[in-house]
Amino acid sequence: MHPIVKLLSQRIALGLLLILATSALIFAGTQILPGDVAQSILGQSATPEALANLREELGLNEPALTRYFDWLLGALHGDLGTALTNGKDIASSMTGRLGNTLFLAFWAAIIAVPLALVLGLVAARYAGRWPDKLISGVTLATISLPEFVVGYIVMYIFAVNYRLFPSTSVIYDSMTLWEKLNAIALPVIVLVLVVLAHMMRMTRAAILNVMQSPYVETAELKGLRPATIISRHAFPNAIAPVVNVVMLNLAYLVVGVVVVEVVFVYPGIGQYLVDHVSKRDVPVVQACGLVFAAVYIGLNILADVISILTNPRLRHPK
Amino acid sequence: MPETLLDIKNLKIEATVYPPGEDPHDITIVEGVSVGLEGGKVLGLIGESGAGKSTIGLSAMAYGRGGVRITGGEVTLNGRDILKLGPKGLRGLRGREVTYVAQSAAASFNPAKRLMEQVIEATLKHGLCGRSEAEARAVKLFRKLGLPNPETIGNRYPHQVSGGQLQRVMTAMALCPEPSLVIFDEPTTALDVTTQIDVLAAIKEAIRDTGVAALYITHDLAVVAQVSDHILVLRNGNKVEYGPVKQIIEDPHEDYTRALVSVRSIDHEEKKPAEPVLRVDNVTARYKGTNFDVLSNVSVDVAPGQTLAIVGESGSGKSTLARAITGLLPPSAGRITFAGRTLTPDLKTRSKDDLRELQMIYQMADVAMNPRQTVGTIIGRPLEFYFGLRGEEKHKRVQELLDQIEMGKGFIDRYPAELSGGQKQRVCIARALAAKPKLIICDEVTSALDPLVADGILKLLLELQAQEGVAYLFITHDLATVKAIADSIAVMYRGKVVRYGPKTQVLTPPFDDYTDLLLSSVPEMRLGWLEHVIETRKMESAGN
Numbered sequence: 040m041h042p043i044v045k046l047l048s049q050r051i052a053l054g055l056l057l058i059l060a061t062s063a064l065i066f067a068g069t070q071i072l073p074g075d076v077a078q079s080i081l082g083q084s085a086t087p088e089a090l091a092n093l094r095e096e097l098g099l100n101e102p103a104l105t106r107y108f109d110w111l112l113g114a115l116h117g118d119l120g121t122a123l124t125n126g127k128d129i130a131s132s133m134t135g136r137l138g139n140t141l142f143l144a145f146w147a148a149i150i151a152v153p154l155a156l157v158l159g160l161v162a163a164r165y166a167g168r169w170p171d172k173l174i175s176g177v178t179l180a181t182i183s184l185p186e187f188v189v190g191y192i193v194m195y196i197f198a199v200n201y202r203l204f205p206s207t208s209v210i211y212d213s214m215t216l217w218e219k220l221n222a223i224a225l226p227v228i229v230l231v232l233v234v235l236a237h238m239m240r241m242t243r244a245a246i247l248n249v250m251q252s253p254y255v256e257t258a259e260l261k262g263l264r265p266a267t268i269i270s271r272h273a274f275p276n277a278i279a280p281v282v283n284v285v286m287l288n289l290a291y292l293v294v295g296v297v298v299v300e301v302v303f304v305y306p307g308i309g310q311y312l313v314d315h316v317s318k319r320d321v322p323v324v325q326a327c328g329l330v331f332a333a334v335y336i337g338l339n340i341l342a343d344v345i346s347i348l349t350n351p352r353l354r355h356p357k
Numbered sequence: 358m359p360e361t362l363l364d365i366k367n368l369k370i371e372a373t374v375y376p377p378g379e380d381p382h383d384i385t386i387v388e389g390v391s392v393g394l395e396g397g398k399v400l401g402l403i404g405e406s407g408a409g410k411s412t413i414g415l416s417a418m419a420y421g422r423g424g425v426r427i428t429g430g431e432v433t434l435n436g437r438d439i440l441k442l443g444p445k446g447l448r449g450l451r452g453r454e455v456t457y458v459a460q461s462a463a464a465s466f467n468p469a470k471r472l473m474e475q476v477i478e479a480t481l482k483h484g485l486c487g488r489s490e491a492e493a494r495a496v497k498l499f500r501k502l503g504l505p506n507p508e509t510i511g512n513r514y515p516h517q518v519s520g521g522q523l524q525r526v527m528t529a530m531a532l533c534p535e536p537s538l539v540i541f542d543e544p545t546t547a548l549d550v551t552t553q554i555d556v557l558a559a560i561k562e563a564i565r566d567t568g569v570a571a572l573y574i575t576h577d578l579a580v581v582a583q584v585s586d587h588i589l590v591l592r593n594g595n596k597v598e599y600g601p602v603k604q605i606i607e608d609p610h611e612d613y614t615r616a617l618v619s620v621r622s623i624d625h626e627e628k629k630p631a632e633p634v635l636r637v638d639n640v641t642a643r644y645k646g647t648n649f650d651v652l653s654n655v656s657v658d659v660a661p662g663q664t665l666a667i668v669g670e671s672g673s674g675k676s677t678l679a680r681a682i683t684g685l686l687p688p689s690a691g692r693i694t695f696a697g698r699t700l701t702p703d704l705k706t707r708s709k710d711d712l713r714e715l716q717m718i719y720q721m722a723d724v725a726m727n728p729r730q731t732v733g734t735i736i737g738r739p740l741e742f743y744f745g746l747r748g749e750e751k752h753k754r755v756q757e758l759l760d761q762i763e764m765g766k767g768f769i770d771r772y773p774a775e776l777s778g779g780q781k782q783r784v785c786i787a788r789a790l791a792a793k794p795k796l797i798i799c800d801e802v803t804s805a806l807d808p809l810v811a812d813g814i815l816k817l818l819l820e821l822q823a824q825e826g827v828a829y830l831f832i833t834h835d836l837a838t839v840k841a842i843a844d845s846i847a848v849m850y851r852g853k854v855v856r857y858g859p860k861t862q863v864l865t866p867p868f869d870d871y872t873d874l875l876l877s878s879v880p881e882m883r884l885g886w887l888e889h890v891i892e893t894r895k896m897e898s899a900g901n
Contacts, residue, residue, distance in 0.1 A: 253464040261452035261479035275469035351514045
């Protein structure tokens with residue numbers, strides 16, 4: 040077996056193990072929360088008999104370990120349980136929400152990742168000169184502002200002053216792709232501004248680090264143009280650190296967009312989670328936690344896999 | 358009719374330095390150097406580190422490394438002053454008229470690209486010929502330079518070929534655009550002697566066959582004597598002496614050149630064998646996760662107050678033997694006896710006295726010291742740890758040790774970054790001595806130093822041995838060093854001791870084939886040595 044296959048399967052197995060461990064943590068975390076689900080559903084005036092009945096009905100009297108394995112087994116089959124508050128199937132109500140979040144994240148990533156890489160390369164090419172300072176300054180400013188401030192600023196400019204895009208991003212299935220894109224334009228802009236700086240700065244730093252290498256000097260002494268040196272000799276060796284930061288930011292686009300979704304009233308998974316946390320709907324919180332963890336770990340494994348695949352020492356062993 | 362290809366006039370090179378605690382200021386690296394080179398000839402640039410030889414070499418490409426700037430003089434190549442060229446003109450010059458071979462080919466190849474792509478890159482970029490013709494040229498050069506599988510080696514990645522081969526591929530890369538001048542910057546310094554000789558012969562032949570002119574930069578006069586027509590001796594950025602190679606070697610005019618020619622002239626009388634302080638008995642060791650023995654059945658002794666030199670090329674197991682003795686790599690079989698006690702295989706189970714009496718000095722002095730500790734702290738640490746010395750008492754002892762390594766007052770509060778390479782190695786020696794050891798393992802301690810500085814270190818080690826009666830296990834690949842310092846010698850080859858005994862016996866014929874190869878590969882300061890060795894040797898080096 041090629042050593043790289045072994046290495047990759049080890050990484051993936053490790054990722055699966057990590058998801059399993061996270062699921063245990065999530066379950067344990069929701070168990071030690073103070074308060075009682077039955078109490079919060081029925082309210083302060085509930086009779087002890089009613090509470091006892093509801094607990095029995097919800098299976099809250101079973102030992103925690105049994106409930107954990109029931110939950111895990113269900114989750115593996117795509118059954119995340121039913122929401123306590125409205126009795127709906129969590130998996131089916133989450134699918135649409137998650138789809139919306141992924142839709143938003145996808146378009147933000149499609150713009151942000153290439154833009155960050157190009158800006159990082161340009162900043163590295165003109166390191167210490169005005170294009171570098173301009174790019175670094177502007178991206179630093181956008182990452183330093185809280186998301187909701189950036190959100191209201193773009194809303195003020197594009198929705199109020201110029202009336203280019205709607206200020207709330209309501210989407211539904213019957214909309215055409217173009218209408219949907221028009222609706223999510225503002226949150227996409229905000230997300231791009233928020234994740235751009237991190238990726239761009241890492242690209243710049245990684246490239247500048249590689250630019251110190253003797254092989255870059257070799258390229259310079261071949262008479263190559265600076266842009267060629269960066270794209271052909273520096274960038275292929277800077278992929279690994281950049282990919283890791285890109286994946287962290289992609290994960291953020293999925294699991295960290297709560298504030299942006301609230302600002303633009305976007306029906307994504309972040310809002311769904313916030314709604315149910317306030318209602319103490321434990322199964323929904325657990326399900327969201329599990330999905331977020333899976334996305335996060337999955338993207339990080341992908342980063343590892345790409346790093347391994349782009350390493351010539353691993354790809355072509357002696 | 359000989360025509361001047363390169364003409365350097367009154368060159369001045371400066372750089373801005375940023376010393377800690379001081380304002381940045383400009384220093385002059387090279388001043389007032391003038392030299393010329395005819396087409397097809399080889400000029401050797403020689404000097405110690407800091408002499409400005411690489412800086413002058415790179416000025417032929419109008420290139421300043423780091424913050425280095427060429428601030429004065431003229432560099433005329435093929436009839437035009439290249440210092441006046443703009444960025445575009447320089448790009449047309451570099452990689453086309455002048456090419457460069459670096460010291461460490463391993464670091465100078467892009468690890469992410471195949472060799473062929475890098476070898477023909479400059480040729481294609483300058484539009485000298487099409488891809489298929491460039492590849493044909495490269496294969497021809499690979500063959501000429503004696504690389505194995507010349508047809509397919511270009512498909513490999515840099516990490517897939519050995520250091521000596523990579524250095525030859527880099528030479529092919531430099532010759533591929535058919536330049537008029539190649540700069541060789543210490544191309545064999547990082548190689549084993551046995552590999553160096555092959556690379557040297559290949560470079561010499563390639564230069565002769567292609568008729569290209571070359572600047573050959575090195576600190577080893579014996580090496581440059583084999584390939585050059587003229588030699589320029591440099592010191593501290595100034596010209597010391599310039600002349601034909603024969604005159605420089607046989608009749609040097611300046612004192613400094615004479616010192617370079619006669620370097621390594623230490624005479625060392627071999628001591629009589631005695632009851633050993635360290636006995637390595639049938640030691641076998643392997644690294645975790647590998648399936649071959651790096652050391653197999655190694656047996657050697659070191660007598661008190663004497664020096665055992667372990668010689669061999671890289672990969673022969675020299676440093677692994679040191680790791681086995683110190684317990685860093687517990688041997689899988691065999692016994693190590695030290696000062697009458699049997700040492701446990703693993704470092705962690707050894708007594709404090711075992712640790713104290715067995716000290717080590719490393720090749721890279723700068724990475725063997727904590728850069729954020731002063732010399733006083735570094736040397737004081739073993740005094741505290743082993744003898745519980747504190748305050749005034751410790752300070753006094755540190756100063757004594759500094760006097761012993763001839764560094765005197767004023768160094769105790771300095772940081773390693775403020776010391777020269779030789780001084781750093783001296784501090785490491787003092788740190789080892791502070792523990793009052795019975796044996797010091799010296800792992801290539803002079804390999805990273807200039808010849809004259811290395812000489813000083815060897816003399817110091819011998820003096821300290823006479824004063825303190827400490828034994829040395831001296832690991833090196835350099836046979837000149839061995840002759841200067843050893844009482845007995847063990848020659849290692851692929852994890853085995855192939856020849857072992859008192860110095861005179863080991864160095865007296867008849868030799869086994871490997872010892873013969875090793876001894877004959879040490880460059881000698883005479884003309885025609887290279888050709889003679891290549892003709893008469895019996896086997897090829899392991900790294901080839």
